[in-house]
Amino acid sequence: MDARTVRRARVAVAATFALHGAVTGSFATRVPWIQEHVGAGPGELGLALLAPAVGSIIAMPMTGRVSHRLGARRTARLLLALWCCAVALPPLAPNIPLLFAVLLVNGVLGGMCDVAMNAQGVVVERHTGRSIMSGLHGMWSVGGLAGGAAGVVAAHVGLDARVHLAVVAAVLLAGALAAGPRLLEVPADRDGVAPPRFALPSRRVLVLGLIGFCAVFGEAAAQDWCAVYLKQVTGSSAGTAAGAYTAFALTMAAGRLCGDAVVRRIGPVAAVRISALLGAAGGVLVVLARTPTPAVAGFMLIGLGVAVVVPLVFTAAGNAGPTPSEGVAGVATISYTSGFLAPSAIGGIAALTGLPASFALVTVLLAAMLPGARLLGRHAATPSVAPRTPAR
CATH class of the missing domain: 1.20.1250.20 (MFS general substrate transporter like domains)
Known part of the structure; x- marks a missing residue:
């Protein structure tokens, strides 16, 4: 693989990490608005915020099977786009049960996207032959800080979270569509044999x-x-x-x-x-x-x-x-x-x-x-x- 393709892939995967972090940072700043919107008490909100963790833990071991079926690059592009769009959904939930369901789906998408983008980072690192993963996770922090800063401004001026997060979703989706085509295909090491539906770690x-x-x-x-x-x-x-x-x-x-x-x-x-x-x-x-x-x-x-x-x-x-x-x-x-x-x-x-x-x-x-x-x-x-x- 030529050096130019690897450089473009490295920029694309760094952007992917930043976009993933920006989704998380943007949502975190509007949790108080969402709590007030659905009329949730502290206990109910805590239960709803547990949903993303549950969704992530359930879905992450399935990512290998999905990548095998769709191809690793297509999987990463699709999951990143869906994850960026999903940030607009939580403020649309009218009550606690629907908020829990939406956040459960968000956890599934976020967890699988996390696995897919880290797998991309591993492959790019192989091609460069030098450590880059720490910097990629640093880009996630940068994206989270940027999304959080924009959310603080939106909350300070009293912007409706439905409008704010819809705009965020559109902007981040545009970034995901631009970065996705430059990602690399992850090699399959199973000689064409499909991985298990729920892969347990070795x-x-x-x-x-x-x-x-x-x-x-x-x-x-x-x-x-x-x-x-x-x-x-x-x-x-x-x-x-x-x-x-x-x-x-x-x-x-x-x-x-x-x-x-x-x-x-x-x-x-x-x-x-x-x-x-x-x-x-x-x-x-x-x-x-x-x-x-x-x-x-x-x-x-x-x-x-x-x-x-x-x-x-x-x-x-x-x-x-x-x-x-x-x-x-x-x-x-x-x-x-x-x-x-x-x-x-x-x-x-x-x-x-x-x-x-x-x-x-x-x-x-x-x-x-x-x-x-x-x-x-x-x-x-x-x-x-x-x-x-x-x-x-």
């Missing part, structure tokens, strides 16, 4: 998924509880508590955008080991902190520690599975499940023993990534063609 993918589970658990715990921790444990002001999340998010995004350069220099095994040490050190700081400054520093280290782990795990799984889609689907299902469990687990432990004990668990899980790091070296990105001998 042992290697399961271990990789457990590494991702630890990283996503730390990410979700810090994301949802850092502001509460600052306020309740360190006695900080509301502004400082909110700033803890901003600091965490910025270090994680910066770590992902810069992570590929680090991985190229020291390799994925060393990168994950250093990440585990940074994350665990941040967890220790958070557990011991009784004033705001060390706690914020701890959350920043956690953000830096988890930044590159999930992208590297996705790459390794895509190269370890029977096909990239199946490997990514197995890891995504295991990893993202921890993101759904972490907030409630942290709350439950905190209710019994306090928030510092909850983040002691987070620290242990982040440190647990250390012994599994060596597995990533076996499935790192490799060039799809032999490298040229440099001229003397």
Whole structure:
């Protein structure tokens, strides 16, 4: 494959990640409007917001079969277009049952699109022969921040969410239609044999998924509880508590955008080991902190520690599975499940023993990534063609 095609595919898959993140960021800012529109209480809204997680977990293992039937590039293009359109549906739901149904469908589309775009990232990375997955996940964060910023403006001026998200859907769909034709076909490694309808992860993918589970658990715990921790444990002001999340998010995004350069220099095994040490050190700081400054520093280290782990795990799984889609689907299902469990687990432990004990668990899980790091070296990105001998 010529270098120009690979470059175009790399730009297209980066745009795909950004578009996926923009959908998520746009929806998140209008949840209060949707809650008021359907007249939902906190419990009802919480149940409705569980629907996307359920849909994702159910659908992600099926992505390999769909990709086999339709072709990986067509599957990614179709799912991305549908995911962009789906952001317009939640504000149209008139009641809680329909909102749950709509969000369930959104979860199915978002989860399968996530697997398809990560499989694309694995293939492009193979052709480039260098790490790019961390930067792709960084583009997802950039898209989420852009969608969220536009949503904040729309909410501030009182724009009806039905109008706002319909416009967002149209703009993002145009971007999806422009990026889709430049994606690559993912090779089928099953010699034409169709994958199972619901693919269970292999042992290697399961271990990789457990590494991702630890990283996503730390990410979700810090994301949802850092502001509460600052306020309740360190006695900080509301502004400082909110700033803890901003600091965490910025270090994680910066770590992902810069992570590929680090991985190229020291390799994925060393990168994950250093990440585990940074994350665990941040967890220790958070557990011991009784004033705001060390706690914020701890959350920043956690953000830096988890930044590159999930992208590297996705790459390794895509190269370890029977096909990239199946490997990514197995890891995504295991990893993202921890993101759904972490907030409630942290709350439950905190209710019994306090928030510092909850983040002691987070620290242990982040440190647990250390012994599994060596597995990533076996499935790192490799060039799809032999490298040229440099001229003397």
